[in-house]
Structures are given as structure tokens and as C-alpha cells.
Amino acid sequence: MNARQQSILQMVIDKGRMSVADLARMTGVSEVTIRQDLNLLEKQSYLRRTHGFAVPLDSEDVETRMMTHFALKRELATFAASLVSPGETVFIENGSSNALLARVLSEQKDVTIITVSSYIAHLLKETPGEVILLGGIYQKKSESMVGPLTRQYIQQVHFSKAFIGIDGWQNDTGFTGRDMMRTDVVNAVLDKECEAIVLSDSSKFGMVHPYPFDAANKVSRVITDDGLSAENQIQLQRTGLTVNIVKRP
Structure with missing residues (x-):
């Protein structure tokens, strides 16, 4: 292209x-x-x-999705990167905002990045930081690893923070995904003892998809933009979540 x-x-x-x-x-x-x-x-x-x-x-391709509202996602990624300290090991799940976060971290800080996204790993191939790509069944469209092997690999590694993407959130359903196997990977991450952070633009809030995240008392923070409705922000905060609002450029 x-x-x-x-x-x-x-x-x-x-x-x-x-x-x-x-x-x-x-x-x-x-x-x-x-x-x-x-x-x-x-x-x-x-x-x-x-x-x-x-x-x-409505593409699963990460590069295509990254180009949608690119400037906004870059602002979200920059804010998320500010929460990571040099020397930390973080897990970064699949998704366009997460891919931008990985790139920002790799350029700014001495951070070890663990991911299930082959796209993110390839994006960081020229960077000095260490990248750990976990194995599993390769989902070609999303360029992500899924399945029981991926779950096992997640159990074998340790990280202080995990940045995950979502496909939807409603107050009565919580966070949801549209792909069963990718949602299963996220739930394996949420079972770890780490600070779990949802990184997503506001368009996902108010939507619902079939597969629920086991996020109760496991996700601690949401980073999104000022397109989030006041009602949804209040509902998120009532569940104990810290909600960081990034102003759209």
C-alpha cells in the first residue's frame, strides 16, 4: 500500500x-x-x-482499525504509556489502540512487552526493548494467538500491568467481546495478579457482544475519550473503576 x-x-x-x-x-x-x-x-x-x-x-485487520480515528487512539496510547514505569513488564493484548501503546512504550521506555499479537510483535521488531510473543492457535485475520496453549503460556509469565481491548460494554452486561477465543485469552489474563486496564475509544461503550469478560473486581481502570457519556462514566465509577478521560484532538 x-x-x-x-x-x-x-x-x-x-x-x-x-x-x-x-x-x-x-x-x-x-x-x-x-x-x-x-x-x-x-x-x-x-x-x-x-x-x-x-x-x-468492519474489519478484524489491526492496521485498518488503527487508521480509524488514528489521532484519538494515539492520544489514548500516550496517556496509557504515562502509567508505565521504566523497567516494568507489561502485557499488551490485541487491538489497534494497544498496538499504538506498544509502539509508544517501545520508543520511550525500557519496558518488557508480553503480547499475544503477532502484529504488535512485528511492529516492534526494530525497537531495543524486549518483546515476548506467546504462542497458540494463530487467528489470521486478527493476527492474534488464541486457544488452550495460549492460556498455558499466560500462566507461565508474570507482568505488573495488562492493557486489554474490548468490543463492548453495558452496565448490565459488563465488558464483552465478539470473539469467543480471544475473550477466553483476556479472561486468562484477568485471572493473573496484575493491574488490569481497559484501553478503548468511547465508541465501544453502550454496545454488547456475546462473550462476557470475567472482569468483576479484576479490571481497575478504564482509559477512554471524552465521547463517553456522563451516564456511562458514572456507572463505570460506581463499580469501583478509575475512569481516565482523554480529550479528543
């Missing part, structure tokens, strides 16, 4: 729908070139084409 195609994908993700004509005007190339770019991006499962338009996918 070249720089122009990255720009096209970002615009489609941000707007939700972009016409070929608008993309050509905003990038300064012909509509023929835009159609070629869109064909490539669709073939690589980054977006979907409709008649005269391009629309984003």
Missing part, C-alpha cells in the same frame, strides 16, 4: 463513504487511477466498492 492508497483508505474510514470523484479531487489524480487504487484496496480486504463509491469494512 503506497502513501496515496493509505490516504484514500483513511478518508474512506473517516467519512464512512467517499465517491470516486471526491477521492480524485482530494488526491489530485485521475478517476481511473482512483478506481485502480480502490480495486487493489478491495482485493486486499481494506474496503468495499459500491457503484461510484468506496465504503469501509
